[in-house]
Amino acid sequence: MRRRPIEAAELDLIPVLSLIVHIVPMLLLNVRFIELASVDVGGPVLPTLDAPSTRVLQEQDQKVVSVRVEAEGFLLSGLDGDPRIPCMGVCTADTYDYAGLRARLTTAHAARPGEQRLVIVPGAETEMSVLIRVMDAARESGTGAPMFGEPLLAAIPQGEGQ
Amino acid sequence: MMDMFTILLIYLLYFFDPSNDPLKAVELPGSESKAGEIRGVVVTVGLEQIWLGEEALPMERLGEALALARERNPELPPEQQERLVLKCDRRVAYRRVEEILTAASQAGYTEYRFVVLNEGTQPLNR
Numbered sequence: 051m052r053r054r055p056i057e058a059a060e061l062d063l064i065p066v067l068s069l070i071v072h073i074v075p076m077l078l079l080n081v082r083f084i085e086l087a088s089v090d091v092g093g094p095v096l097p098t099l100d101a102p103s104t105r106v107l108q109e110q111d112q113k114v115v116s117v118r119v120e121a122e123g124f125l126l127s128g129l130d131g132d133p134r135i136p137c138m139g140v141c142t143a144d145t146y147d148y149a150g151l152r153a154r155l156t157t158a159h160a161a162r163p164g165e166q167r168l169v170i171v172p173g174a175e176t177e178m179s180v181l182i183r184v185m186d187a188a189r190e191s192g193t194g195a196p197m198f199g200e201p202l203l204a205a206i207p208q209g210e211g212q
Numbered sequence: 213m214m215d216m217f218t219i220l221l222i223y224l225l226y227f228f229d230p231s232n233d234p235l236k237a238v239e240l241p242g243s244e245s246k247a248g249e250i251r252g253v254v255v256t257v258g259l260e261q262i263w264l265g266e267e268a269l270p271m272e273r274l275g276e277a278l279a280l281a282r283e284r285n286p287e288l289p290p291e292q293q294e295r296l297v298l299k300c301d302r303r304v305a306y307r308r309v310e311e312i313l314t315a316a317s318q319a320g321y322t323e324y325r326f327v328v329l330n331e332g333t334q335p336l337n338r
Contacts, residue, residue, distance in 0.1 A: 063214060070217045077224035087245045087330040088297070090323070143302075172306035179241040179302035181309075182328055186244045203324075206310055 089185050091203050115158050115198070116169035117151065117184060118207075119176045124151050124184075129158040143179045152187040159197040168198035174206045234263035234299075241302035243328035250327050251288065252295030253281045255312060257304050262312070275315035282320060295323040 115128040123136035123146065135154065137145045159165065168188050172181055181203075188198040234256040255278075256263040263269065264277050282293055296316045300309060313324060 067214070067217070070221055074217070074220060074224065077221075077228055080228055085330045086240075086250055087243060087328050088247050088250050089243055089245045089326045089328055090247070091326065174305060174307040176306040177302065178300045178304050178306070178309065178326075181306060182241040182243050182302075182326060189245070203310075203313065206307060 089182060090199075091185075091201050114165075114167055114169055115155070115162070116171055116204070117155075117188070118171040119146075119173055119180060119184065121173065121175075123147065126154060126158075129154070129161070131157075143177050143183075146180060146183070148183050148187045151184065152192060155188050155197060156191040159191070166196075166198055166200040167202060168200070169202045169204050171204040171207060234258065234261075234266060234268070237261070238299060238301040239303070240299060240327060240329045242331040244331065245328055246330060250297050250325065252292045252297040252323070252325065253278065253285060253288075253321070254297045254299065255316075257298060257300040257308060257312065259301055259303060271311060274312065275319055278316055278319040278321065291323075294321050295325060296321040297325050297327060299327045 115126065118125040118127070121141055123134060123141065126133045126135065131154070135147050135150045138147055139145045155168070170181065170184055170188075185201050188201060189196070191197055238256060238258045254265060255274075261268055262271060262274060264274065264281060267277075269277055278296070285293055296313075298309070298312065316324070
């Protein structure tokens with residue numbers, strides 16, 4: 051009796067493929083491709099605590115530069131020249147003149163080599179994105195040289211709080 | 213095609229984050245910073261909510277919870293037990309952050325670190 055040749059059965063991959071097609075979009079929605087970094091602050095200078103207020107700190111040490119974030123732009127103190135750096139148009143997180151601030155801080159740092167402290171005085175409504183970009187502008191000069199690597203956050207100026 | 217899907221599946225599974233990380237609810241600010249150490253007691257600050265670790269908390273309870281978190285984190289190295297890692301939404305107002313920094317300072321934290329998205333060295337004025 052002759053045996054019939056066995057036909058090679060093909061592997062049915064369609065259910066597997068269907069499953070993968072469902073899993074891939076689900077994973078794509080949950081996956082995060084971000085790289086996190088961090089920005090240090092040297093500790094808040096808050097008059098509600100025992101730490102000295104910004105004003106006291108500046109009176110004690112005239113070398114400390116401060117950057118106040120206002121609704122119209124930046125207001126610098128502790129350095130020569132025009133203290134104002136206005137926004138480029140209506141002030142939003144993207145129209146503050148960070149490049150101008152970096153240029154002024156580069157000049158300020160050249161006059162104070164070795165000084166790493168910088169007091170940042172944000173307003174009550176200053177957004178975190180603005181604060182971080184001010185710290186970026188202060189941390190390195192346009193050529194990548196380190197500048198003010200120890201930012202101190204000040205309390206909200208009185209009258210702006212609530 | 214099966215090979216391609218298999219590779220893609222393994223790649224995605226590798227990066228899959230099944231946790232309830234509140235970071236999913238916030239948009240971190242971008243920065244040129246490349247420093248990477250973000251271990252410590254983590255507070256996530258959203259537009260309407262604050263989380264200590266993965267637990268949502270009202271602002272009034274944050275100070276007390278931060279003090280407890282310091283004591284209950286013996287697995288962290290000593291230098292990280294007093295480090296507060298803040299993951300703030302980029303639109304959060306400083307008023308809110310100042311409240312948290314004040315509460316943390318009163319709870320004994322001495323080091324503060326903001327987590328940001330590394331955006332490389334792109335120009336600041338986008």
